[in-house]
Amino acid sequence: MEENDWKLLRIVEISMKNHEWVPIQDLKRKTGFHEKELAFRISRLNKFRFTNKSNYGYRLSHYGYDALAMNAFIKKELITGIGGKVGVGKEGNVYHVLLTNTREAVLKLHILGRTCFSMGKRYREYLANKRHISWLYASRLTAEREFNILSHLFPIVKVPEPIEQNRHALIIGKLHGEELKRVDVEKLDVNPEELFMKIIKEVKKAYSLGFIHGDLSEFNVLINSEGDFLIIDWPQAIEVGKKGKVDKLPFEEVEYDEEFYLKRDLENLLRYFKKYGVDESLDKLYNYVIEK
Ligand SMILES: Nc1ncnc2c1ncn2[C@@H]1O[C@H](COP(=O)(O)OP(=O)(O)OP(=O)(O)O)[C@@H](O)[C@H]1O
Numbered sequence: 081m082e083e084n085d086w087k088l089l090r091i092v093e094i095s096m097k098n099h100e101w102v103p104i105q106d107l108k109r110k111t112g113f114h115e116k117e118l119a120f121r122i123s124r125l126n127k128f129r130f131t132n133k134s135n136y137g138y139r140l141s142h143y144g145y146d147a148l149a150m151n152a153f154i155k156k157e158l159i160t161g162i163g164g165k166v167g168v169g170k171e172g173n174v175y176h177v178l179l180t181n182t183r184e185a186v187l188k189l190h191i192l193g194r195t196c197f198s199m200g201k202r203y204r205e206y207l208a209n210k211r212h213i214s215w216l217y218a219s220r221l222t223a224e225r226e227f228n229i230l231s232h233l234f235p236i237v238k239v240p241e242p243i244e245q246n247r248h249a250l251i252i253g254k255l256h257g258e259e260l261k262r263v264d265v266e267k268l269d270v271n272p273e274e275l276f277m278k279i280i281k282e283v284k285k286a287y288s289l290g291f292i293h294g295d296l297s298e299f300n301v302l303i304n305s306e307g308d309f310l311i312i313d314w315p316q317a318i319e320v321g322k323k324g325k326v327d328k329l330p331f332e333e334v335e336y337d338e339e340f341y342l343k344r345d346l347e348n349l350l351r352y353f354k355k356y357g358v359d360e361s362l363d364k365l366y367n368y369v370i371e372k
Pocket residue numbers: 166167171173174186188240252253254255256257259299300302312313314
C-alpha cells in the first residue's frame with residue numbers, strides 16, 4: 081500500500097457517510113487524481129479486497145476497514161506486529177499484537193456491531209434509517225463504548241488495560257491465561273470459594289463505579305495458573321442509573337432492568353461454581369453487591 085492507496089481508501093470510507101456505493105465521479109473529484117491514476121489505485125484496492133465494486137460504484141469492505149485501523153496504529157508507532165488469533169476455534173476477532181515497547185497485548189476487532197442488539201430498540205431503529213453505514217457506524221460505536229467502559233473501570237476493577245482505540249479496533253492489555261470455563265479450578269493455587277468471592281468483589285466494585293457487566297459467565301473471566309484473573313468483554317455493559325455516562329448515542333437512552341441483569345450475571349457465576357462446592361444465596365449476593 082502506497083500513500084495514494086491510503087488516501088483513496090480513506091476517501092471511500094468518508095464517502096460511505098452519504099453513499100452505499102460511492103460513484104467514481106465522487107472519487108475523482110475528492111482525490112483530485114487523474115483518470116489513469118484513479119483507475120490504477122482502484123484496481124489495487126480491489127485486488128487487496130479492501131473495496132468492493134458494483135455497477136453503482138465502490139464501497140469499503142471489512143478488510144478495508146481493518147486495514148485503516150491497523151494503519152492508524154502503525155502510524156502512531158503503537159504496534160510493530162500482529163500475531164495469530166487468540167484462542168482456538170474462535171469467531172476470530174481477537175489477535176495477539178506486539179507493542180512498540182515490546183509488550184504483548186491483544187487486538188479486538190468489533191464486527192458488524194453484533195452487540196447492538198443488546199443496546200435497545202431505539203438504537204436499532206436509528207441504525208435502520210442509515211442502513212448503508214450501519215456496520216461501519218455500529219462497529220465503531222461498539223468499540224468506543226467498550227474502550228470508554230474499560231477506561232472507567234481500569235485499574236480499580238480487574239479488567240484489561242485500555243491502551244488504544246481506532247474505528248472498530250481496540251488494543252487492550254493481555255493476560256496469559258485461559259477462560260475460567262477451560263480450567264480446572266481445583267488445580268489452581270487458589271481455592272474455589274475464595275476465587276468466587278474475589279470475582280464477586282470485582283462485580284461489586286464495577287457496580288459501585290456504575291456498571292453491570294451484562295454478559296458475565298465462566299467464558300468472560302480469564303485466569304492464569306497463579307489465580308490472577310480479569311473480567312473481559314464489556315461492550316454490552318449496563319450503566320447503573322446512568323452513573324457511568326459513557327453512552328453517546330444520538331437519541332434518548334433506554335431504561336434497563338438493572339436488577340434483572342445483575343442477578344443474571346450472579347446466577348451464571350453461582351451455577352458455574354456450584355460444582356466446586358460453592359453454595360451462596362442469590363439474594364444475599366445481590367444485596368452484598370448493591371450495598372454501599
Ligand atoms: N485481554 C485479554 N487477554 C487475553 N485474552 C483475551 C483478552 N481479551 C479477550 N481474550 C480472548 O479472546 C476471547 C474473545 O474475547 P471477548 O470475550 O472480549 O470477545 P467477544 O467477541 O465478545 O467474545 P464472545 O463471542 O464470547 O462474546 C476471550 O474469550 C479470550 O479467550
